[in-house]
Amino acid sequence: MAAQTENLKSIPKDEVAKHTKQGDLWVIVDSIVYDLSKFGAMHPGGIGVLLDPEVAGQDATTVFYGLHRSEILQKPQYQRLKIGIVEGQKPRIKPSLPGDISRVPYGEPTWLTPEYKSPYFKESHRALQKAMRIFVDELLYPDAQACEESGKRASKEVLQAMAENNLNRMRLGPGKHLHGHQLFGGAVKGEEFDYFHELVLNQEISRINARGYGDGLNAGMVIGLPPVWNFAKEPLRSKVLDEVFSGQKVISLAISEAFAGSDVAGLRTTATKSEDGKTWTINGTKKWITGGMHSDYFTVGAKTEGGLTVFLVPRGEGVETKQIKTSYSTTAGTAYITFDNVKVPAENMLGPEDGGLLVILSNFNHERWVMCCASARSSRTIVEECLKWGAQRFVFGKPLLAQAVIRHKLAAMIAKVEATQAWLEQITYQMCNMSYKEQSRNLAGQIAFLKMQSTRFAGEISDDAVQIFGGRAITRTGMGKFIEQFQRTQKFDAILGGAEDVLGDLGVRQA
Ligand SMILES: Cc1cc2nc3c(=O)[nH]c(=O)nc-3n(C[C@H](O)[C@H](O)[C@H](O)COP(=O)(O)OP(=O)(O)OC[C@H]3O[C@@H](n4cnc5c(N)ncnc54)[C@H](O)[C@@H]3O)c2cc1C
Numbered sequence: 001m002a003a004q005t006e007n008l009k010s011i012p013k014d015e016v017a018k019h020t021k022q023g024d025l026w027v028i029v030d031s032i033v034y035d036l037s038k039f040g041a042m043h044p045g046g047i048g049v050l051l052d053p054e055v056a057g058q059d060a061t062t063v064f065y066g067l068h069r070s071e072i073l074q075k076p077q078y079q080r081l082k083i084g085i086v087e088g089q090k091p092r093i094k095p096s097l098p099g100d101i102s103r104v105p106y107g108e109p110t111w112l113t114p115e116y117k118s119p120y121f122k123e124s125h126r127a128l129q130k131a132m133r134i135f136v137d138e139l140l141y142p143d144a145q146a147c148e149e150s151g152k153r154a155s156k157e158v159l160q161a162m163a164e165n166n167l168n169r170m171r172l173g174p175g176k177h178l179h180g181h182q183l184f185g186g187a188v189k190g191e192e193f194d195y196f197h198e199l200v201l202n203q204e205i206s207r208i209n210a211r212g213y214g215d216g217l218n219a220g221m222v223i224g225l226p227p228v229w230n231f232a233k234e235p236l237r238s239k240v241l242d243e244v245f246s247g248q249k250v251i252s253l254a255i256s257e258a259f260a261g262s263d264v265a266g267l268r269t270t271a272t273k274s275e276d277g278k279t280w281t282i283n284g285t286k287k288w289i290t291g292g293m294h295s296d297y298f299t300v301g302a303k304t305e306g307g308l309t310v311f312l313v314p315r316g317e318g319v320e321t322k323q324i325k326t327s328y329s330t331t332a333g334t335a336y337i338t339f340d341n342v343k344v345p346a347e348n349m350l351g352p353e354d355g356g357l358l359v360i361l362s363n364f365n366h367e368r369w370v371m372c373c374a375s376a377r378s379s380r381t382i383v384e385e386c387l388k389w390g391a392q393r394f395v396f397g398k399p400l401l402a403q404a405v406i407r408h409k410l411a412a413m414i415a416k417v418e419a420t421q422a423w424l425e426q427i428t429y430q431m432c433n434m435s436y437k438e439q440s441r442n443l444a445g446q447i448a449f450l451k452m453q454s455t456r457f458a459g460e461i462s463d464d465a466v467q468i469f470g471g472r473a474i475t476r477t478g479m480g481k482f483i484e485q486f487q488r489t490q491k492f493d494a495i496l497g498g499a500e501d502v503l504g505d506l507g508v509r510q511a
Contacts, residue, residue: 163247212329220252220291292335307354445510
């Protein structure tokens with residue numbers, strides 16, 4: 001901030017007080033003097049509020065922060081309005097820069113807060129976190145906010161940068177596919193990469209606060225590529241992995257249908273084998289397929305004579321995708337898919353004929369754990385926003401935080417995010433110390449409960465946040481925009497990847 005104020009001239013406060021009229025209007029916010037003479041007429045809230053005797057020619061810091069996000073003043077059009085700094089004063093508010101750690105209490109998990117220690121996070125986790133935070137702040141966040149609004153897919157620049165930094169590879173979790181690769185310019189070695197590194201990148205990506213964009217950002221790959229990785233035969237396997245990791249091609253998982261969501265075994269899409277056994281013909285529909293609108297490949301579950309089989313289906317003749325409009329943005333590319341006599345070669349079968357249920361189930365733990373990482377981090381951002389707003393917003397002459405009922409809500413919210421993160425880290429540690437098979441046997445129930453709890457807590461946090469923000473919680477721009485986004489989209493996690501009730505039941509049955 002010092003760099004932004006050092007060239008400003010010093011202006012006495014009583015000089016500012018002389019400029020109080022339309023066409024000659026100065027205002028002080030956090031010691032900086034802004035000339036609003038021309039801007040006044042363009043002020044979104046109207047010129048009237050700027051001519052108020054508490055604002056015009058005055059220190060309007062409290063009034064300003066009772067209504068606006070601090071980032072707004074960093075925009076070039078407002079930076080240009082700065083004409084000086086009040087004589088003898090210094091700005092108190094330090095705007096955050098790309099890569100910064102939040103200074104709001106509970107705004108970061110404890111392992112990122114200097115005062116606290118963690119047994120889990122090592123130097124390479126911290127290096128990856130630093131690199132990811134800058135990547136998200138500088139590149140992902142602005143693109144996410146723009147696309148969430150326009151409904152367009154993530155920009156080419158972002159998709160290319162993700163591939164170049166090997167983010168697509170990392171999102172599949174630890175394994176040989178990372179060995180020998182430079183991850184985020186060397187922040188971590190492929191051989192060292194573990195589930196805590198993956199937790200870091202999942203949680204940093206969630207800071208974009210744009211759920212539809214986040215899902216459109218290759219989330220379909222996280223669930224659609226593992227069946228290819230684990231079950232496809234060479235040379236198909238290497239070809240598809242290379243194409244998807246490098247960002248040339250997009251893949252999604254197409255299991256759910258109008259008649260088969262939780263009940264995967266009830267799906268009705270069929271696959272019929274040709275007499276010579278060389279080709280399969282696929283007919284049917286799929287619903288709610290994340291990233292389906294952008295996909296070149298679909299990992300498809302279909303009914304076969306003796307059960308269920310999974311196929312890799314390239315986009316081509318007979319494949320049609322239509323956008324489903326959900327309560328989040330169309331940037332997610334959520335699709336309704338029709339397969340009309342689609343022919344695929346037998347080599348595209350993933351796993352054994354009639355053995356598809358195992359192929360589908362084998363990835364559920366990882367998918368659910370990824371969702372827990374994201375849900376825990378998004379909930380934390382909401383708590384941070386509420387703490388900031390509680391201090392900024394004045395009602396009945398006091399900040400909101402002066403009301404015991406608001407503090408009580410915050411106490412419950414903080415306890416929920418801290419408990420969820422602690423359990424998530426504990427489960428992540430177990431994942432780091434178990435084979436994939438052991439994870440399936442020992443952690444399916446724990447992860448199911450964690451997901452159930454994360455999404456229930458997210459719902460409760462959302463309700464409290466809406467109450468704390470009032471009308472701003474249902475306004476898509478301004479102070480409450482993150483709350484508005486969260487209350488509209490937090491429920492997605494309670495449905496996808498195993499509905500909340502189904503997971504609770506699964507955990508108890510496993511026990
Ligand atoms: C935005 C979005 C994106 C999605 N992305 C994908 C994707 O990429 N690929 C894909 O294949 N699918 C995807 N899905 C589908 C998702 O997996 C299903 O919506 C989910 O499995 C639930 O199925 P359903 O919606 O048909 O609900 P149903 O199966 O009809 O269930 C409705 C409700 O009934 C309750 N319930 C059902 N069964 C039980 C039970 N046994 N015990 C207790 N309660 C039960 C649950 O509360 C559940 O929420 C997506 C869905 C959405 C909304």
